[in-house]
Amino acid sequence: MGHAVLRSRWLKAVVFAAALLPFASLLWRAWRLELGANPIETVTRATGIWTLRFLLITLAVTPLRGILGAPDLIRFRRMLGLFAFFYGCLHLMTYVWFDKFFDWRDMLADVGKRPFIAAGAAAFFAMAPLAATSTRRWVGRLGGKRWRRLHRLIYFSAAAGVAHYFWLVKSDIRSPALYGVILAMLLLYRLASAVRPPSRSNLGMDQTS
Amino acid sequence: MLIRIGSGIRSSEITPKGAYLNRRRLLAGAAGMLMAHDRATAGVKFDGLKRSPFSTTEKLTPYKDVTQYNNFYEFGTQKDEPARLAKNFVTSPWQVAVEGEAGKPKVFDYEDLLKLAPLEERIYRMRCVEGWSIVVPWVGYPLSELLKRVEPGSKAKFVSFQSYYNAKQMPQARFAGIPFPYVEGLRMDEAMHPLTILCFGLYGETLPNQNGAPVRLVVPWKYGFKSIKSIARIRLVEKQPRTTWSEANPREYGFYSNVNPKVDHPRWSQAKERRLGEFFKRDTLMFNGYEEQVAGLYAGMDLRKYY
Numbered sequence: 001m002g003h004a005v006l007r008s009r010w011l012k013a014v015v016f017a018a019a020l021l022p023f024a025s026l027l028w029r030a031w032r033l034e035l036g037a038n039p040i041e042t043v044t045r046a047t048g049i050w051t052l053r054f055l056l057i058t059l060a061v062t063p064l065r066g067i068l069g070a071p072d073l074i075r076f077r078r079m080l081g082l083f084a085f086f087y088g089c090l091h092l093m094t095y096v097w098f099d100k101f102f103d104w105r106d107m108l109a110d111v112g113k114r115p116f117i118a119a120g121a122a123a124f125f126a127m128a129p130l131a132a133t134s135t136r137r138w139v140g141r142l143g144g145k146r147w148r149r150l151h152r153l154i155y156f157s158a159a160a161g162v163a164h165y166f167w168l169v170k171s172d173i174r175s176p177a178l179y180g181v182i183l184a185m186l187l188l189y190r191l192a193s194a195v196r197p198p199s200r201s202n203l204g205m206d207q208t209s
Numbered sequence: 210m211l212i213r214i215g216s217g218i219r220s221s222e223i224t225p226k227g228a229y230l231n232r233r234r235l236l237a238g239a240a241g242m243l244m245a246h247d248r249a250t251a252g253v254k255f256d257g258l259k260r261s262p263f264s265t266t267e268k269l270t271p272y273k274d275v276t277q278y279n280n281f282y283e284f285g286t287q288k289d290e291p292a293r294l295a296k297n298f299v300t301s302p303w304q305v306a307v308e309g310e311a312g313k314p315k316v317f318d319y320e321d322l323l324k325l326a327p328l329e330e331r332i333y334r335m336r337c338v339e340g341w342s343i344v345v346p347w348v349g350y351p352l353s354e355l356l357k358r359v360e361p362g363s364k365a366k367f368v369s370f371q372s373y374y375n376a377k378q379m380p381q382a383r384f385a386g387i388p389f390p391y392v393e394g395l396r397m398d399e400a401m402h403p404l405t406i407l408c409f410g411l412y413g414e415t416l417p418n419q420n421g422a423p424v425r426l427v428v429p430w431k432y433g434f435k436s437i438k439s440i441a442r443i444r445l446v447e448k449q450p451r452t453t454w455s456e457a458n459p460r461e462y463g464f465y466s467n468v469n470p471k472v473d474h475p476r477w478s479q480a481k482e483r484r485l486g487e488f489f490k491r492d493t494l495m496f497n498g499y500e501e502q503v504a505g506l507y508a509g510m511d512l513r514k515y516y
Contacts, residue, residue: 037278037485038341114476167476171386171457172286
């Protein structure tokens with residue numbers, strides 16, 4: 001792995017720009033009126049699926065560092081996690097605004113009555129404190145150990161996100177199943193390395209930059 | 210004379226629309242012309258359609274949306290898939306068997322079905338169970354016209370419908386998560402109701418494949434999935450027939466599936482809907498706005514129980 005490349009400043013900019021592409025694509029298609037017959041559904045789906053993708057990409061950083069022997073990948077983890085939150089915010093906004101038109105009572109009823117909405121809400125609100133405490137200052141304030149414990153909420157968030165997707169589809173479960181399998185693999189990797197810690201040090205979460 | 214559809218190049222791409230419509234009008238002036246079709250029936254213009262007092266005056270959903278945003282699980286579960294993957298669906302020759310508790314059961318050729326009764330344009334609202342709706346100018350005639358021809362017997366209490374199914378032509382079907390062939394059903398009085406039509410076209414043309422060519426059902430006061438597509442078999446029966454979605458998920462989909470804003474789908478509310486092309490959601494109407502015509506069919510029934 002080209003470690004110099006991984007450490008370079010411009011690669012971070014490239015990853016940042018790439019992570020904005022799905023958003024840019026939505027804006028472009030909206031402007032060209034190319035979001036299809038049901039544009040709001042298109043936006044809801046795109047922002048939802050990208051939230052889940054960024055959660056899984058974020059969770060893939062630690063295994064990839066081990067497998068590729070590229071500890072520098074850690075540089076991108078916070079940014080990727082924040083992009084999951086960014087798309088999660090857009091996704092929630094489409095629901096609050098375009099689906100419910102700020103009818104809070106209706107939304108509360110929705111969360112109470114419908115497991116898939118409840119799962120989505122749980123996934124989002126579990127992400128919020130992680131985004132809020134993503135800065136170096138917060139790591140210091142909480143202390144590495146507590147910070148790490150808090151940030152394990154991402155496992156819950158990703159699992160709730162997959163459940164949200166599963167309960168939403170009518171009968172064709174191929175796509176949610178695929179995301180479920182990927183998440184399971186990412187979690188199994190962690191389980192395996194917890195049982196038998198890797199010989200290489202510094203692959204855990206003690207480094208937080 | 211042959212009209213081949215689905216050669217890869219749509220005629221709309223190479224011929225100005227006005228020109229090819231005129232040509233089709235010339236070609237398709239007589240229903241008999243359809244007999245000459247090779248493998249497809251889609252996109253042929255109808256002439257002299259009767260207008261119907263049952264039609265709504267609401268704004269039509271654009272042709273593009275009606276024909277590009279479809280649920281037709283035999284051809285894929287994503288809304289844009291049927292338009293792409295049903296392109297080469299062979300709909301000619303086509304027969305529909307009408308059988309069961311009937312004095313004169315018969316297998317009808319598509320061409321005979323077309324000529325069985327005067328074709329009308331029926332502009333109906335269609336409400337999908339997923340919470341969106343469209344307004345479509347369908348072409349067809351009351352299903353009762355067909356059922357009367359086969360002389361329903363005293364034991365004919367329900368009508369069961371079966372879609373055509375062919376795994377070779379529908380390779381996506383095995384991923385759909387529901388069993389095929391797709392089956393649906395109506396109570397006899399629902400089937401004989403004047404709003405229930407046997408449908409051959411939309412927007413003045415024969416049905417595009419993705420909308421259920423060559424012949425489908427349209428029951429406007431029920432959720433869209435009751436309006437079964439590409440019908441191969443109709444059977445008059447004594448007992449309430451199986452229906453695909455109520456069998457796949459009985460908690461979520463019932464036999465009746467009347468549009469009802471007060472009875473939620475377990476996973477989402479049915480109180481509102483998004484009319485395609487509109488930004489704000491609108492209130493869903495009881496029986497999809499056909500309450501005056503059909504409420505009598507369900508007098509005294511608990512619609513929460515019989516959802």
